Amino acid sequence: MKKAIGIDLGGTYIKYGLVDVEGNILKKGILPTNAEKGSRDIVIEQMSCAIKDAWDENIEGIGIGTPGVVDNNGIVFESPNLPGWHNFNVKEVFEKKFGKKVVVENDANSIVWGEYLFGAGKGTRTIICLTLGTGLGGGVVINGKLLRGAIYSAAELGHMVVDYRGRKCGCGSVGCIEAYVGRDYIVKSAIRKIRKGEKTVLSKMVKDLTEITPKMISDAYQKGDKLAEKVWIEMATALGAFLAGLVNMLNPDRIILAGGIAQAGEILFSTVRKTIAERAMKVLAKTVEVVPAGLGNDAGIISGAALIFQK
Ligand SMILES: [Zn+2]
Numbered sequence: 001m002k003k004a005i006g007i008d009l010g011g012t013y014i015k016y017g018l019v020d021v022e023g024n025i026l027k028k029g030i031l032p033t034n035a036e037k038g039s040r041d042i043v044i045e046q047m048s049c050a051i052k053d054a055w056d057e058n059i060e061g062i063g064i065g066t067p068g069v070v071d072n073n074g075i076v077f078e079s080p081n082l083p084g085w086h087n088f089n090v091k092e093v094f095e096k097k098f099g100k101k102v103v104v105e106n107d108a109n110s111i112v113w114g115e116y117l118f119g120a121g122k123g124t125r126t127i128i129c130l131t132l133g134t135g136l137g138g139g140v141v142i143n144g145k146l147l148r149g150a151i152y153s154a155a156e157l158g159h160m161v162v163d164y165r166g167r168k169c170g171c172g173s174v175g176c177i178e179a180y181v182g183r184d185y186i187v188k189s190a191i192r193k194i195r196k197g198e199k200t201v202l203s204k205m206v207k208d209l210t211e212i213t214p215k216m217i218s219d220a221y222q223k224g225d226k227l228a229e230k231v232w233i234e235m236a237t238a239l240g241a242f243l244a245g246l247v248n249m250l251n252p253d254r255i256i257l258a259g260g261i262a263q264a265g266e267i268l269f270s271t272v273r274k275t276i277a278e279r280a281m282k283v284l285a286k287t288v289e290v291v292p293a294g295l296g297n298d299a300g301i302i303s304g305a306a307l308i309f310q311k
Contacts, residue, residue: 008300114303240275
C-alpha cells in the first residue's frame, strides 16, 4: 500500500508520522521545533530527525504543513514564528536531502486538504472548512482543488465583513465575522449579559468574569443555563448568516467546523444549520451539510501526508 510521511510544523513542536493511502497512521512522533534558538538550520535539522524517524524506503513522498504563505513551488515567502523562513525554498531543501517528492503547503490549507481527502470532506468536490478558536481560520476546496488565489493567500475567511458598521476587529477592519465568533468575543458577550444583570451559573464559576472560557459557557448551557444558551445562539446565528453568504457564492457540498470552539456541539451546529436554511438560497441551502471535523488530534500529520496523495 502507498505511504507518505506527514509533517505538521508548528512554532513549538514538530508532529510527524508515517501514513498510508487510506489515512491511517502507521507510526508517529513529536519533536521540539527549537525555533527559539533562532537558526533556520536547527529547525531543518529537527525536521530531518522527524523524517528519519518516520522513514520507510517505499514512501511516495513527504508532505509538510507549515505556518506562513507558501507558493505552488514550495517556497515559504514569510513565516513570522520561524527563523529565516523568508523566500525560503523548503521543498528543494528536503528533496535534495531525501531524494523523494516533497509537497509544502500552508498549515491551514493542509488541514483543509486532509479533511477533504480523509476526513469529513471525503467523497465531496467542494468544501468550506472553518477552524473556530481564538480567531476564525479556514480554507476552501473548490471542484477538487485548494483555493489559493493570486499570491497564495486566499480564504482569509475570518476577515470577511458581516456588518460594515459593526465591531472593531483585531485585523484593523470593522465588522469582520471573527469579531462575532472568535474566542474572546464569545466570552465578552457572556460578560456583557452578566453585567446587565442577567442570571447565570457562570458568575459563580469564576472569581473574575474575565476568567470565563467558552468551555464553561458550554458546560453551563448543558446544565440548562439560559444566558449561556443565548450566547451560543447569538454566536451561531452570526456564523450561520456569514456561511449563508458563502453557500450562495460557492455552492459547497459540505461545511466542516473544526477547532476548540466547535466542541460547543449540538447548539452550535443546529443553529448554524437553521440559519443557513433561513438565509441562503433555498436550493443551495438544501444541498449543503454542516458537519464536525473528522480527523481529530493527529489532523496535522494525516493532512501532511494527504498533500502527497493528491487526487
Ligand atoms: Zn478582521
